[in-house]
Amino acid sequence: MCSSVVVMVIVSVALVFQSDVAQSINIKPLTTLSRKPVTYRVGNIDGWDKSHSLGVWPNDKTFYVGDKLFFQYDYLEHNVYMVNEKGYNSCKINKGSRLWTSGNDVITLGKKGWHYFICDYPGNCENGMKIKVNVL
């Protein structure tokens, strides 16, 4: 008699505890964008420059919508065009591409998918002054 009451109490306590744990797990689902936007300095210490191997610069990074690319460069020798894939591969400006020229350009990655950037000063893109980043 007495022992069955004790068992019931233990079972009830266990059930309450269990439902608390289940609720706390369900409160906050994980999302892919679980961090604040990040601003990346393109080319790290070298900046946006043809002396740097820019092609591999994005490889160890994960870009999300809202992140920014900071292009720093000598505006008398370089610029930044956002082009399409064909423009990236051919190093030629396509219709609808966008241009930045300040030497201190912060460009927001506003949507998912591939983004392509090149410098269109003669020979620069052909020598590796271009990057492509995939935005998640």
Ligand SMILES: [Cu+2]
């Ligand atoms: Cu250039």
